[in-house]
Amino acid sequence: MEKKKRVTSYDVAHQAGVSQSAVSRVFRPGLSVSKKTREKVLATAKKMGYKPNAIARMLITQSSGMIAVIVSSRANLNYPDVLSLLNKRIAEANKRVLLFTLDDAEGLEDILDHLWTYQVDGVIALAAHFDHNSISQFEQHHIPVVLYNRQVADHSVSSVSCNHEMGLKQLVDLLIKHNHKDYLIISGPQDSDVANERRFFAEQALAENGFKDTPVVYGDYTYESGRLALSKYLKNHKRPTAIICGNDNMAIGVVDEAKQNFGLSVPKDLSVVGFDGINAATWFSYQITTIRQPANQMTKAAVDILLDQIENKHNVAETRFWSGELIEGMSVAEANPE
Amino acid sequence: MEKKKRVTSYDVAHQAGVSQSAVSRVFRPGLSVSKKTREKVLATAKKMGYKPNAIARMLITQSSGMIAVIVSSRANLNYPDVLSLLNKRIAEANKRVLLFTLDDAEGLEDILDHLWTYQVDGVIALAAHFDHNSISQFEQHHIPVVLYNRQVADHSVSSVSCNHEMGLKQLVDLLIKHNHKDYLIISGPQDSDVANERRFFAEQALAENGFKDTPVVYGDYTYESGRLALSKYLKNHKRPTAIICGNDNMAIGVVDEAKQNFGLSVPKDLSVVGFDGINAATWFSYQITTIRQPANQMTKAAVDILLDQIENKHNVAETRFWSGELIEGMSVAEANPE
């Protein structure tokens, strides 16, 4: 196993009898090289197995060709395939994904530090909690950011979002139409912006229909937390007829808990709605009524917006909204109080 | 918004009245610098907001500090949180994940090309189909690889795997114990190595108990394909009493299809086993009997092995196996033929 030295542009240049600049130009698109030298260089490059060194290129061009994607572990629950969709889109634009997961462990500050040193071209943040301070750091470093399902009020940051307000209005309207009068909201965690937004809009939509001060309990977006939230609540409270869950996972947990430990059947005794439209929500045993987020459009838009900002270096924030699609499952029925 | 020029080690050196080498040494661990200059440099670096440029460092050190993780979209179904576990582990080792998804779209060759140019320190491949040719390319480039749930026969490549043979033996033994005599295997796709392995070991374990030529139908690891596989099979065949599925997703699909369209109840009429131990398999409405892969240990080991090979530059392949944990759900019961 001999150590094969890496082939550089100089090696190719020397072998092909041209200058290093010529080789470089051949591998840069849209630069003026004569057909003759181009072919000569390509031929020898191929023969020698030359591939331009991306790192050297990054250094001189001041651009890494990498997009940082920041996900919280939570995000994976709600949008299991968003990451792979994003990656696909980014790969199509001939850039790469540098992945960061934001857990309790590794703080946001650590991640941001890395972003600067890696000179990423842009950032897509999935449901991570970004405060104003972090946002202005991005501005200082001139790194464009697109937030996914997250907005920052008084800052101009691009974002793609599902219209939670409209989604929850649709869900609530549906429940109202079925004459529900006793509601419970099982929200996602309080430190999640998306969760707070959904909870807020659920409350708002209910209030519009005259239902104020709907009780709220908090889960952490997991199946288990949905079960736990329900069981805890039912211990001390009269059972509601409709439960609005912060995501599908918890809705599924609620359905199972109701069935298993309280002998309640969904939707006869209890109507349950979720949010996200994950695959499992459509499974026969659950068929949760929910709002499906258009992940295809959203990821595409996120990447499009980001690339646009990278290429045109303009600072205009763009915000795109999608109204999620109401999926009517089998988890909502006429109100049936005790 | 003035354009803030990036602060370099020269700037810091100049400001602190030392040489650039001194600054560099301060930011490299374990190099000899006097306490006095170290503090002086750190202070000015902090004041000026200096962070060493990772890309320049990569270029000179010939090491990117990045680990390529190659996932097939399929992998996400079976190990939804493996990616984030891997990322966590890799971040702890102060390296970064460069993500590649292997779909039908982007070929493996493309991905490999990128790996060379990015000079990744190592590669972790999740259930991707690697042929001998690709493996030897890695050897030529001296990039260590760890395969996840995948082995290449006559090549020495490190891997971490769940022991599919033992897992399927456990599942089959359990079914045998319940007197099942009519089996169906619903395998994952034929171009998946993991799927083929599981199918093979299922057949082998059945054969050991005297059941040869068990019928096999193929799905693609999705819920829907599990349903489809069952419904197609039952149209032309006598119903089996036990179904061995290539993964939990398909097992769940089978349960739903049996229930919804054939009026069969699991496990009374039909015993179903899966593989992977995904979260949904434990949900009350399914409670699939399955083999849980120890993702925690496996991801940890994958990263450990990889880092070891990167640091010590040795070429000894290491293979680690885990016998999965048998999760006895509620999807297996005494055989109950028509």
Add this chain to the structure above:
DNA sequence: TTTATTTTTGCATTCGAAGTCATTTTTATA
């Protein structure tokens, strides 16, 4: 054919940190 114009080309420099080596400073030893 000669001149003007455009296209190619190579030289030299740049990106920013790391590391080699020789020199200077500090510390330990006689």
Add this chain to the structure above:
DNA sequence: TATAAAAATGACTTCGAATGCAAAAATAAA
């Protein structure tokens, strides 16, 4: 105090491709 040994430091070079600029070659216009 003189000398040997150790530690700290800075000048310079390196990694590999990209690019401004000037020179050279190819093409167009006169």
